[in-house]
Amino acid sequence: MQNIIDELSWRGLIKNKVPGIENKLKKPITMYIGFDPTSNSLHIGSLLPIILLIHFQKKGHKSLALIGGATGFIGDPSEKEDKRIFLSQEILQNNTESIKNQILRLLNFYSEKIELLNNLDWIQNIYFLYFIREIGNHFTVNHMISKDSVKKRINNKKNGISFTEFSYSLIQGYDFLYLNKIKNCQLQVGGSDQWGNITTGIELIRKKTGKKAYGITFPLIVKSNGMKFGKSEKEENIWLDEKKTxxxxxxxxxxxxxxxxxxxxxxxxxxxxxxxxxxxxxxxxxxxxxxxxxxxxxxxxxxxxxxxxxxxxxxxxxxxxxEKKNNPFQLLDEKTFISIYNYIPHMILSYDDFKKGIFLLDILKKSGFFSSKSEANRALKANSIHLNKILVKENILINKENMIGKKYLLFQFGKKEFFIIKIE
Missing domain, CATH: 1.10.240.10 (Tyrosyl-Transfer RNA Synthetase)
Structure with a gap:
């Protein structure tokens, strides 16, 4: 496929787009996507914008990756029910450096030399009075509160929305205006929750320069509970940093x-x-x-x-x-356990616990996979527990004879959950 819109549409990577973008993309243009450093790692939802950057670059367009060193100070209210917790300058700087390194590594894997920028470099030099006069003057409050990201928070009587978060859309819009002037950037791409912020930038460029700018959004990847993956979410994410996932x-x-x-x-x-x-x-x-x-x-x-x-x-x-075909004890030797121990959930128990043996249910409770022995017992009766890949149907006494290599026990809970206990 030569047409980037056809390519992205077939892959399911377009949610919204500004009319006329198809014709504009018949020739190479410059586009950008932003990443706010609200955590020290990206997650699998963050891979989508990186994938978009690569797709555009591969099709002959110029891709810019923008780290929100400035917007990260504020926090985007989009899809947020509660006010964001402000991060310190030191944390934001550390997050910025970590995310920068992740983005560069992911891009270099595909040999895509994409320019990386930080909006703190230009936002920190703007005078407040200049900003509210030259930028804020172009948007009515009525227009701002009509955006979904703001409207939801205003209707939330408990939390509302602060002036700080309210201004986020204007700052992101200014980024687009700045990149349009400095880099001739004519397209901003973001997640579907960014549509309101993107259109603010498009409108600002039109009012300040008379030029036409464009926007595309991609669908958000959501968890099983319907919530999006987010860097500042308290719930568990699938992170790119191996220390977090x-x-x-x-x-x-x-x-x-x-x-x-x-x-x-x-x-x-x-x-x-x-x-x-x-x-x-x-x-x-x-x-x-x-x-x-x-x-x-x-x-x-x-x-x-x-x-x-x-x-x-x-x-x-x-x-x-x-593996189900082979004899478990041919598969699971001490060398195997050494190679896999650090990659799956595990814990260490003392040999003293096994001098007289320890019952299965007591170990299961110690593993943390079950909140109580009664919960573990229910799993046992449901034939959901395997020890060293062998189904266990009763609360057996476990001792050294059950260990592989005299120091490992492999538990399996259901079809997918594994846990190793190392005895030393």
Missing amino acids: SPYKFYQFWMNISDLEIEKYIKIYTFFSKDKIENLILEHRKCPNKRLLQRKLANEITEWVHGNKISKKMIEITNILF
Whole structure:
């Protein structure tokens, strides 16, 4: 496909677009996407804007990645029910550096030399009076409160919206205006929750320069509860930093995508050609239980985020843990446990606990996977517990004879949850 709009539409990467953008993109233009440093790591939702940057660059356009060193001070109110907690300058600087390094590494993987900017470089030099006179003068309060991100907060009588957050859209709009003047940037791309902020920038450029600017949004990737992945969310995310989400958990997230969604995800999260993806989908549909698409996606995206060495290790660990044909004790030796121990949930217990043996339910409670022995007992009665890949049906006494390599116990809860106990 030569047309970037056709490419993105087929992949399901366009939610909204300004009329006329198709004709504008027939020739190379400059576009940008922003990343606010509200955390020290990106997450899988953040991969979408990076993917968009790469798609545009590959099609001959100029992509700019903008880190919001200034907008991060304020916090975007979009999709937020509560007021954001302000981060200190030191934390924001650390976050900015971490995210910058992640973005550069992800882009360099595909050899895309995309320019990286920080809006703090120009926002910090603006006088407040100049801003409210020269920028704020172009927008009525009526216009501002009509935007969904603001309207939802105003209608929230408990929290409302502060003037600080209210001004966020104007600052983002100014970014677009600045990049339009300095870099001839004519297109801003963002998540669907950014549509109001993007149109503010488009309107500002029109009023200040008389030029036409454009915007495109992509659909947000949401969790199973319908909430979007977000850097400042308190709930658990799938992070790109291996210290926040282990590579094993990262890999398993993709492996566990349902057959209903995997065909959508393979288009969104890979750069495979249309022909290749369509052939993979046809092959997958013939035998879905082999999880061909899930494996392809998990392998591809784990290698991109964590590197080839770790990706191969995750494939090896997955094959070991989910292998059903071979004898468990041929698969699980001490060497194997040493290689996989740090990648899956684990804990250490003392040999003293095993001198007289320790009952299974007591260990299960210690593992933290169950809040009480009664909960663990219910799982046991439901045939949901495996020890060293062998189904356990009663509260057995565990001692050294049950250990692999005299120091490891492998527990499996249900079909997907694994836990290793190391005894030393």
